[in-house]
Amino acid sequence: MGSIHQSPPVVQHEGLPYFTPANNAGAALEPNDPSTPTLFRPLKIRDLMLKNRIIVAPMCMYSADPNPTSPRVGALTDYHVAHLGHLALKGAGLIFVEATAVQPNGRISPNDSGLWQDGTDSEQFKGLKRVVDFAHSQGAKIGVQLAHAGRKASTVAPWLAAQQGLKSVRADESVGGWPTNVVGPSGGEDQIWAPGIGFWPPRELSTAEVEDVVRSFAKSAELAVKAGCDVLEIHGAHGYLVNQFLSPVTNRRSDKYGGSFENRTRILREIANAIREVIPAGMPLFLRISATEWLENSTVAADLGSWDLRSSQELTKMLPELGIDFLDVSSGGNHREQSIEPHTSYQTDLAAALRKEIHAAGASTLIGAVGFITEAEAARSIVQGADNKQSSEAQEKVKADAILIARQFMxxxxxxxxAAKALGVKVTTPMQFGRAL
Structure with missing residues (x-):
């Protein structure tokens, strides 16, 4: 009679109050094999090792409590555990939590995520930590995009606007909005993002208030570190507050934060330095920018100039001294006159141009490409050869060091x-899903 062999026990992930196997899906079984595409090779950033070069870009879900008097306002919920946790379960190397406001009036909508409450016993902190802990149990790393919406704040969730046949609708006090406290580097009716009922006119931040914004970024960064986050990203794109300061179109200030390129970039430099002071030396710091506002041929740029690719190239020279390790390259979103002709590589081409500039300067800042990346082969081609440190010829063909995907993950x-199957790469899979993959 044959003997019965007992299977070894499943390893439980430590630190959770419930059982879950310690999964690590999406890692190449043979990462050092020459045939393994760069897309599925590890990427080391400071002390962090990503198992692949596939990053979930921040995606606003508009699913947090909007009640300004509730202790749960801005806190991540079970919805976010399900949404982000499933992407961790399915093998993404790094997952970004949606744009997370560092101040209450920095949310795009009352339903946005926030991280401004004091202490580790706050609902905002506890909500974030639950997401982080579950993602870690599935082998993914977690980042938080720290943000302030500036003049684009206090609007309702987009599906509510769509029900009225509109792209945007103002959020007033009746739905948790803050119409009198929408802010920007400059204020007034001419600084409304778009005319009509969609957005509020901002008021101009005082110099002291700008300095307080900087401190708020640092405070949120400290909380994110305590929650166990692996990466932080400064949101400096898409017409939100930092982007508004960078651009001469939206920054008409006469104090130390306005005017010259040096002054317009001051808030970003101060935010990066303030964050670096409160996070571990081995923790990566990312920055998302709009590489261009797409205003080069607009009437507003003729009068004021704009933030364009040359501006971004100039900015890249500052990144090493600011401790920014990774530049996440997007575009547009800061003025309604923008002229964009989207095609499959319109943003990856911008990423490639900035990566080339960085390498020509002998810097090591990494580049992330985002936008219209939906197919495995396209993703492979964007980063292929990025890990080849010896061949300058190979580097000329590389567009980015990692890719960021948003809507395709939805x-x-x-x-x-x-993608691994399409590229012939054998990867680890979740234990619970193994029979189906």
């Missing part, structure tokens, strides 16, 4: 495993 949460 369509296909299992995109990483699907």
């Amino acid at each position: 369509r296909e949460p299992g995109w990483v495993i699907k």
Whole structure:
């Protein structure tokens, strides 16, 4: 009679109050094999090692409590655990929590995520930590994009606007909005993001208030570190507050934060330095920018100039001294006159141009490409050869060091495993899903 062999026990992930196997999906079984695409090779950033180069870009879900008097205002919920946790389960290397406001009036909508409450016993902190802990149990790293919406704040969730046939609707006090406290580097009716009912006119921040914004970024960064986050990103794109300061179109200030390129970039430099002072030396710091506002041929740029690719190239020279390790390259969103002709590589081409500039300067800042990345082969081609440190010829063909995907993950949460199959890469899979993959 044959003997019965007992299977070894499943390893439980430590630190959680419930059982879950310690998964690590999406890692190449043979990462050092020459045939393994760069997309599925590890990426080391300071002390952090990503198992692949596939990053979930921040995606606003507009699903937090909007009640300004509730202790749960701005806190991540079970919805976010399900949404972000599933992407961790399916193999993404790094997952960004949506744009997370450092001040209450920095939210895009009353339903946005926030991280301004004091202490580790706050609902905002506890909500974030739950997401972080679950993602870690599935082998993913977690980042938080720290943000302030500036003049684009206090609007309702987009699906509510869509029900009225509109792109945007103002959020007033009746739905948790803050119409009298929408702020920007400059104020007044001419600084409304778009005319009509969609946005509020901002008021100009005082110099002291700008300095307080800087401190708020640092405070939120400290809380994110305590929650166990692996990466932080400064949101300096898409017409939100930092982007508004960078651009001469939206920054008409006459104090130390306005006027010259040096002054317009001052808030970003101060935020980066303030964050670096409160986070571990080995923790990566990312920055998302709009590489261009797409205003080069607009009437507003003729009068004022704009933030364009040359501005971004100049900015890249500052990044090493600011302790910024990774530049996440997007575009647009700061003025309604923008002229964009989207195509499959319109933003990856911008990423490639900035990466080339960085390498020509002998710097090591990494570049992330985002936008219209939906197919495995396209993703592979963007980063292929980025890990080849010896061949300058190979580097000329590389567009980015990692890719960021947003909407495609909403369509296909299992995109990483699907891409691995398409590229012939054997990767680890979740224990619970193994029979189906």
